[in-house]
Amino acid sequence: MPTITWEDPYCGEGANCFRLGTDPDGNAYIAVAGAEETYLTDSRDALRALILDIKAGKADHLL
Numbered sequence: 001m002p003t004i005t006w007e008d009p010y011c012g013e014g015a016n017c018f019r020l021g022t023d024p025d026g027n028a029y030i031a032v033a034g035a036e037e038t039y040l041t042d043s044r045d046a047l048r049a050l051i052l053d054i055k056a057g058k059a060d061h062l063l
Helices: 043-055
Strands: 018-022 028-032
16 A cells, blocks of 8 residues: 555535545545545546535535
């Protein structure tokens, strides 16, 4: 598992909180806060998951 430096969670009222992170090689990561061991590294998958959560109202604070 890479060493990931996670930012503070990005949350909205009553919504899931997401965390973004980077590793020493400059790779980016996204995960639901509290489940950082299950992260996405592929930008297409990360973007798709984020958009689906926004549409489901889980991350409406990002709109």
